[in-house]
Amino acid sequence: MTTPAQRQTALLVSVVGAVIVALDGTILLMAQPVMQRDLGASVAHIQWTSTGYLVAVAALLVIAGRLGDQYGHARLLFVGVLGFGAASAGIALAPSVGWVIVLRVVQGGFAAFLQPATLALLRLAYPADRLGKPIAIRTGAIAVAAGSGPLLGGVLVAHLGWRAVFWVNVPLAFVIAVLALTVRTPATQRGNSPRLNVTSAGLLAIALATLVHALADVPARGWTAAPTLLEFLAVIGVATMLTRHERRTTHPVVPPAVARSVPVTASMALLLVTTAGLFGALFRATFHLQDVLRLDPLDSGLRVLPLTVLMVLGSPAAVAAMRRYGARRTAIAGTVLVVVGIAGLSRLGPASTWMAMAAAFAAIGAGFATVMVTATGTVVGDAPPGYAGVVSGLKQTAMNIGPTFGIAVAAGATGTAASTMGSTLLILAALAALGLLPASRLPRRPARQEGEHDTTAALPAQAPTPQAAPARHTNS
Template identity: 65%
Template structure:
């Protein structure tokens, strides 16, 4: 491919692949009630249609990125897309809920293969100036997909049944596979011919799987349940063994250039904390609007709409701010906007005033767009191209664990009022100011440090 079409192809592939995963996660919410009725599934079985996917994705994202660095990101992209589409078709044809759960796990494995590759393709295809714009477009595309998912899912389920939310993935996958097949990345994408560090891979995958499962069960079991405490202790133990193993290994799983990079680790910590605040507040406010104030799902969705709109509008603006002022000021501003928006939701919670709620959601959307674009741009541009997959996997891991943590924090404090829960989440989000301060104040500072 040549000319403008050739320059746009990596963006279409990177943004399109990310949109498929984001859309799938939100349309499923609208299909679960009918799916439960169709199979007579228990509440636990229904929950595993989501939990199985989340655990598989979280456990394998970093490994998938490392495999892409070694064997080629386009190979992993094709494998992930094809498997995701086939698993979706299998779920639509599933004869029992057990098959649905198993195929959702398979879909999670393929989603893990796919997600780091969508970032790596952008990293390898564009120079830094164009890369900032591409990341902003990708962030906006994810917001559109996630925001439209509930509406699209509701329409599909109402007219074509729960299977349609999985059938829809097939034409979407095809729309990304076709340009990906013709895509050729620059020669700088050379497979890394060094050992992956399988001991570290197993330890990290186990740690993340146990952690995500524990967090996903907090809304049901609570933080103080023995099973929750055992799993959290197990995750901490595996993390400690992983760190010791990595320090002693001649072939560490996480490349030292990434593990020792302050900008990369700070950006991932920022994503983890702020995404926890965002999804925790969204979870809390949505339930409050519907269960306490009695709003219907459509009215609730309209109240939340400013968040999606400002994410879409704010993403290119955040990209421009990142290029002009650098990561630190942009990330600090974005984090403060999310804090103000979350606190504003708490203040508006008693009567759920439409204008006040809309403004609060708009602040959260604009702030999260700034954080997402800045943190993603930092980890992708400041890592050597040879580790584009690894850093993409680490970044996606942070954005997968953050929402699980936020929802666990929001739902794990029974008896706490909605305003107090939202103020607590605003306070937790302020912790993101710490890692934001560790980001470079201007572009280009971190890049030299990581590659050293």
């Protein structure tokens, strides 16, 4: 058991750890054009400052979560955030774009150590039936950080230059590292955890890295380019090898109790397609705002602001809805809102009013907050404490692949011409609508109120915490 003070510390570390990664992801957008001019870099080089980071993160998230289950999530978070801060300082001092790319890959690797730990700490600190509020707080904080990133980045770049957007990570990382040393969570018998299977881990890393690289290059090369098709074939081949090895080994990187969990797999599928629809729509809408409506980046950001506001407001509302209606109905409602919002954007044109656009973005924000809170609560709450890291890593992997896939669909389906905006957004709305299928597989019953406990649940046989019952889905 943890004390209220220990839970608050874990929540604080979880929130600020998630915020630094979310902020870094969007603040960079404002720095890249200036970085290109300052370093004399090509467009391809600048693209690799993002692609290299994404590939490293995707390759290592599940492995990092698995290591956290074995060695402790506070330790992994400490190492991850210190490395993230050190890499940020290195980028700020980089003399050439080559160094920036290399250090962005390093930064992505440490971000992979950091991200699963921020979620796993919540699972260890809070009972499963009390995860709703902390997950809602974390989701709202991520929305604020991601939404404010472009504005903060614009201010820093305008007054201090592009290197300032990386320097800002350094003091934040130091503070988070100090806080991580104070985190106390119940022991999960890490010594009994199976060792990391190096072969499985390597195959998984190769498959995920290749997949993300292929998707990231679709906007430039298209879906049918020979290199793209070869990479997709390579992913299929490596994934087949991984599946066969996982079935034979006694120490799979994804434990059977996790791989066979319907709530966990359904939640990850829901997050994958919903984030794909959302980020693909944002990518496409950005071109509409700036190329068709001729708005500058700041005005464009203000048009999208209702999405951020409704994500913040929608997170606690989603917790209340889950307690009353259960995860299934709440997730279905959230998915419908996302689909309606994206479809609403497809009908907008140069003569559309600000209110019509705001309503569409607000629907997307409210729906995505609902899906995020529901799916995250399901994934984390359904996981036995000893598997909190690997489950968190899987969830974060879905959250990284989904946006890359969505942007590939948005850019590769019909290009970025103004005349194709409506059809592209309808494709993305249909993609998000696929989330209704996994949403219908989430637990039906409402969450127990705080203080109520499930005394009938039995821990999966291979979980490393035989003394504790697994949390059933918390609907939070």
